[in-house]
Amino acid sequence: MPDNSSSRPSGFDRRAFMAGAAGSALVPMTARAAAQDPRAPAAQDPSAPVDVTLHVNGKDRRLRIDARTTVLDALREHMGLTGSKKGCDHGQCGACTVLIGDRRVVSCLTLALAAEGQEITTIEGLATDDRLHPMQQAFVDNDAFQCGYCTPGQIMSAIACVKEGHAGSEADIREYMSGNICRCAAYPNIVAAVKQAAPEILKG
Amino acid sequence: MRPFLYQRATDPDMAVQALGAAAAANNPLTQATAQPLAGGTTLIDLMKLDVMRPTAIVDINPLAQGWSAIEPDGENLRLGALAKMSDVAVHDEIQRNYPVIANSLKLAASAQLRNMATLGGNVMQRTRCSYFRDVSYENCNKRNPGSGCAAMDGVNRMHAVLGVSDQCIATYPGDFAQALIALDATVEITGRSGSRSMPFAELHKMPGSSPDIETTLQPGELISAFTVSGRWPRSVYLKARDRQSYEFALSSAAIALDVQDGTIREARVALGGVATVPWRAREAEALLKGQRFDDGLAQRAADAAFADARGRRHNSFKIALGKRVVARALQQAVTMEI
Numbered sequence: 001m002p003d004n005s006s007s008r009p010s011g012f013d014r015r016a017f018m019a020g021a022a023g024s025a026l027v028p029m030t031a032r033a034a035a036q037d038p039r040a041p042a043a044q045d046p047s048a049p050v051d052v053t054l055h056v057n058g059k060d061r062r063l064r065i066d067a068r069t070t071v072l073d074a075l076r077e078h079m080g081l082t083g084s085k086k087g088c089d090h091g092q093c094g095a096c097t098v099l100i101g102d103r104r105v106v107s108c109l110t111l112a113l114a115a116e117g118q119e120i121t122t123i124e125g126l127a128t129d130d131r132l133h134p135m136q137q138a139f140v141d142n143d144a145f146q147c148g149y150c151t152p153g154q155i156m157s158a159i160a161c162v163k164e165g166h167a168g169s170e171a172d173i174r175e176y177m178s179g180n181i182c183r184c185a186a187y188p189n190i191v192a193a194v195k196q197a198a199p200e201i202l203k204g
Numbered sequence: 205m206r207p208f209l210y211q212r213a214t215d216p217d218m219a220v221q222a223l224g225a226a227a228a229a230n231n232p233l234t235q236a237t238a239q240p241l242a243g244g245t246t247l248i249d250l251m252k253l254d255v256m257r258p259t260a261i262v263d264i265n266p267l268a269q270g271w272s273a274i275e276p277d278g279e280n281l282r283l284g285a286l287a288k289m290s291d292v293a294v295h296d297e298i299q300r301n302y303p304v305i306a307n308s309l310k311l312a313a314s315a316q317l318r319n320m321a322t323l324g325g326n327v328m329q330r331t332r333c334s335y336f337r338d339v340s341y342e343n344c345n346k347r348n349p350g351s352g353c354a355a356m357d358g359v360n361r362m363h364a365v366l367g368v369s370d371q372c373i374a375t376y377p378g379d380f381a382q383a384l385i386a387l388d389a390t391v392e393i394t395g396r397s398g399s400r401s402m403p404f405a406e407l408h409k410m411p412g413s414s415p416d417i418e419t420t421l422q423p424g425e426l427i428s429a430f431t432v433s434g435r436w437p438r439s440v441y442l443k444a445r446d447r448q449s450y451e452f453a454l455s456s457a458a459i460a461l462d463v464q465d466g467t468i469r470e471a472r473v474a475l476g477g478v479a480t481v482p483w484r485a486r487e488a489e490a491l492l493k494g495q496r497f498d499d500g501l502a503q504r505a506a507d508a509a510f511a512d513a514r515g516r517r518h519n520s521f522k523i524a525l526g527k528r529v530v531a532r533a534l535q536q537a538v539t540m541e542i
């Protein structure tokens with residue numbers, strides 16, 4: 001997005017962050033950077049940064065961001081959670097799919113501000129300790145990817161697809177997974193992965 | 205994307221106040237400086253493209269508690285404007301008594317988008333005309349009034365053949381609106397001076413000489429609900445498109461029939477993907493009413509629906525395709541088991 005540089009909390013840059021810090025360091029860092037920001041937000045100034053608390057994978061993340069920031073950019077650029085991918089940035093490809101509550105949505109068309117107070121689950125929030133989520137494991141088992149770019153979105157979408165009750169047949173899986181485009185056309189293997197994981201996910 | 209002030213509407217009054225106050229009085233709604241945010245799947249997309257440029261956004265999602273109910277009461281139906289497409293599509297009673305509504309929603313967009321998108325936002329979605337969506341094209345009367353129309357002699361395969369003007373041939377892209385217009389739905393509107401309602405058929409405006417004015421909604425007004433009277437178990441939505449799933453209609457038909465003892469007592473026919481607005485084909489309905497169904501009748505009704513169609517260089521195929529869609533949808537509606 002063209003606005004990426006307009007309101008960055010001073011001194012914060014993703015490359016430095018990626019090189020130097022684990023995700024958990026972000027909260028104090030951003031808060032400190034924001035507190036020191038000499039360009040204190042004037043009331044009613046649309047360009048002023050806004051404070052947003054996002055609830056991601058069970059943790060609260062306090063951010064000071066541009067009001068225009070989408071959930072996708074907040075995850076990728078401000079929290080170091082780069083699992084969710086930006087394919088089109090226009091709601092067309094599904095690479096950015098995350099769960100908000102128990103619903104799959106495209107995070108590229110969701111404003112971070114509008115997602116405040118809701119539970120966001122990303123691909124990083126699926127595995128427990130050393131165990132992959134059954135859908136992640138099924139994608140590995142079925143070789144359900146080539147380049148892997150669409151995969152985090154496919155997996156998030158597939159989990160919701162199963163829980164919605166839309167994985168009962170191959171036709172259903174194809175229809176209800178159609179919002180996730182795979183440029184490598186791994187579709188047959190993706191369908192197989194969803195089929196494999198569905199019973200285990202429904203069992204709970 | 206340009207900067208905007210983000211506000212959360214805590215109640216309807218606050219929402220219409222905020223929208224009305226920020227909206228410059230003489231701007232058409234499409235260019236109003238304050239826009240409501242529902243699911244954001246049209247608005248955020250078009251703001252990223254710099255097609256829509258509001259300086260204020262009023263998030264109406266907090267109104268969902270009062271505005272998202274799905275209420276079939278056995279005889280009539282009321283759908284809150286903030287109900288999500290996905291929730292309405294899978295609702296048992298909607299599937300049973302209003303299959304045309306359920307299927308128009310189920311066949312639209314993707315599972316993710318349907319989880320986000322609301323019914324109110326859906327009927328207000330903007331055209332997918334590629335010249336409209338790409339601001340590097342100078343000539344678009346809808347986006348830039350008086351600038352001409354790049355689609356007229358450009359690549360117009362996806363464009364409309366009904367309801368067109370010499371100013372704009374952009375297709376109304378949605379699906380759900382055809383179901384609403386076929387069922388004679390009413391739209392409830394909340395504004396600064398209270399609530400009003402009107403036939404859904406009066407919401408959208410054909411492009412005429414001012415394609416930038418798309419609806420009769422005024423800045424500061426919000427859709428709060430849609431209502432349908434009666435039940436329409438014998439109804440279908442048929443959508444023909446370039447892909448089997450997740451694609452806008454090239455041509456679609458919303459059909460609702462009341463058939464008794466083999467005679468069509470009441471017929472509703474609406475067309476999508478082929479017109480500039482949600483399109484009611486009353487000529488086709490008149491032909492069907494009081495008749496016994498056969499293939500010849502379906503064909504005559506389909507011909508009547510497209511009698512006034514005007515194709516251009518790349519979209520004339522929509523006339524032949526559209527007729528087949530209408531005929532097949534009628535066939536499906538007549539033979540469906542209810």
Ligand SMILES: Cc1cc2nc3c(=O)[nH]c(=O)nc-3n(C[C@H](O)[C@H](O)[C@H](O)COP(=O)(O)OP(=O)(O)OC[C@H]3O[C@@H](n4cnc5c(N)ncnc54)[C@H](O)[C@@H]3O)c2cc1C
Binds near residue numbers: 285286311312321425
């Ligand atoms: C990739 C893609 C594919 C799609 N495919 C289809 C398809 O096949 N069929 C189909 O029908 N649609 C399709 N859509 C469009 C989608 O259905 C609409 O974008 C969606 O329904 C809009 O609803 P929303 O709640 O997200 O609206 P928003 O984006 O929040 O709002 C849309 C517009 O309506 C205004 N608005 C919102 N709510 C109200 C209200 N209550 N009263 C007055 N004004 C309001 C907003 O200010 C904005 O101008 C597709 C979209 C995308 C991105």
Ligand code: SF4
Binds near residue numbers: 415
């Ligand atoms: S068809 Fe309408 S929306 Fe498309 S370029 Fe012409 S004026 Fe613009």
Ligand code: FES
Binds near residue numbers: 085089090094096109
């Ligand atoms: S990046 Fe969000 S749908 Fe493509």
Ligand code: FES
Binds near residue numbers: 146147148151181184
């Ligand atoms: S694996 Fe490459 S895009 Fe799907």
